[in-house]
Amino acid sequence: MCITIALDAMGGDFGPPVTVEGANLAIDLLKKSSTLGGVRVEFLFFGQKERIEVELGKYPKLAEISKVFHTDFIVTNEMKPIEALRHRGDSNLGMAIQSVADKKADAVVSAANTGAYIALSKVILETFHLIDRPAIPAIMPNANGRSIVLDLGANLECSVERLTQFALMGEALARVLLKKNSPSVGLLNVGSEEMKGHAIVQATGQILHLIDEKTQKYSKKEDGIRFHFHGFVEGDDIFKGVTDVVVTDGFSGNIALKAIEGAIWFFFKLLRDTMRDSIIWRIASVGVLPVLRSIKKTIDPRLYNGAVFLGLNKIAVKSHGGADAFAFAQAIKVAAQMVQSDFIEDVEKRLQLLSEIQ
């Protein structure tokens, strides 16, 4: 099997030096993966040819499996979606996405600005029936491993139907990226008791319970679509790893994730300040620093880079704009895992099931 991945070479804060090195790192990353080890990979780079080729010159092995497609029109970090849409045909990002629509590539990876990327991928690639706008999931560390939290900001106000779609798509994603057979799904709420929350979260909970019931007959089948709804979860359950998937609207999801980022930043700041204030603690820090380094490794956001746009029936992966080559390689790995999985068919089956229930 051969996987072709379209890369927006120019996106993000650094452009070709990071995206090209990232692709080079990804070659090894895929080789080491238990499921992707035997897979051949090819890259299509989109952007300013000269700048890309200078970087490719540093990695002869990568250059062998890469093609470069030139354009001078670059989607910038500040560009409004409407402006990016005007250049869907001749921009780095538009062309990269188009190559997936044209079946010249199996997936696209870009670190471009989220608004432009979502808008272009929605217009160029098809969305699933009933899905208006893709959702953005995050992969996060927790006490039991990793979990998927969605949505992260693309859908600020969510109907019952939309939250239900998030739950089904998030569950399908967890099967691929967390490698779980029957991932558990929680709906984020202000309490775990049945009567908690506003009308939309209440109604969504009831539908998810219904889907859980209806799919219990599939529990024995390996390829079944058994959906395991845990019920409501609270903000602190994200890190406790109570469920594999945590579903919420884009407003709460964005605020919760950024609040968590802030808490971690604050904690490291307190540690630094405390240690700086005392000679004894400065000496002790010889012992503290390796502990902190080990923790930073566990929560290193680079490890969790690569958000799959959920709702498209093709694979588009968003890398963080500030990603370095190591982080960008992780996003490429996510794209490869998605291509090799039955994700698209899985989501279709699930959404079909939903329309049958309603």
Added chain:
Amino acid sequence: MCITIALDAMGGDFGPPVTVEGANLAIDLLKKSSTLGGVRVEFLFFGQKERIEVELGKYPKLAEISKVFHTDFIVTNEMKPIEALRHRGDSNLGMAIQSVADKKADAVVSAANTGAYIALSKVILETFHLIDRPAIPAIMPNANGRSIVLDLGANLECSVERLTQFALMGEALARVLLKKNSPSVGLLNVGSEEMKGHAIVQATGQILHLIDEKTQKYSKKEDGIRFHFHGFVEGDDIFKGVTDVVVTDGFSGNIALKAIEGAIWFFFKLLRDTMRDSIIWRIASVGVLPVLRSIKKTIDPRLYNGAVFLGLNKIAVKSHGGADAFAFAQAIKVAAQMVQSDFIEDVEKRLQLLSEIQ
């Protein structure tokens, strides 16, 4: 000046052993306070007389300034608001709140369950004109000191008007508890740019900007009502201390605060696990532990205990149900600070201003 504080002796997880010891600790706490040092304080305890008096027997000084009012009907942690309302006249909590309505006490402090406490205080005490339901604020540590975040779950879905009221009341609270002359207010959103967010947060932002403009003439007056709106803030700005007050709806606020709790829990768990896994790190932990203890002191939730119900025109303070005596004493201190301030008049002025603008 003498302040009388009504205490629900039975509320919370522990009852009289904690609430009575807490009151005793509060005596010293108030004495040490720069603003409350000269103030005489009296306590009215409500609950099972025998159990309260056993505890009071341990603190003769406290017993001298305390009166006990007996009742056998106790509002439990599990009790539904509707059940508590049936016993507004003869329950520990109902009687304690009633003593404030009857001007026998200046404020009430209770660790009873939030639903029952909110319901009873709304019915027994008056709410301000236009306020439907009190909001619950949290005091939090941040990189610059402390901030006030509201709402924490009492109001899940918020209209523009309600969010605006939260902003005005939160600002008035920050003047008292954070001792700031002109606290800055931020509205929690998914981005800090003007065009971000859904319709309600957008419209609220516009009204708060308008109030900021209209009150600029007050900026020179010490007792003015200059309202300083910073604009939108994001989740990570809470800990960065970008503003003194952070306003959001109860759904997002609850989720964000619990997500932060979870992040801090996870961080300490990673530290413990990492140190346990290595002998070298166990030795180093001799140095790490005092650093961690110092950090725990900064973020000790007991220091931030005492949530003032916002929207009542009397002072009612909610202590955490799991509070120990030290934490309960903090909630009593908050009540005393509120009584001594011009908070009620301040909020009235602000809400008046709001109805003039509209």
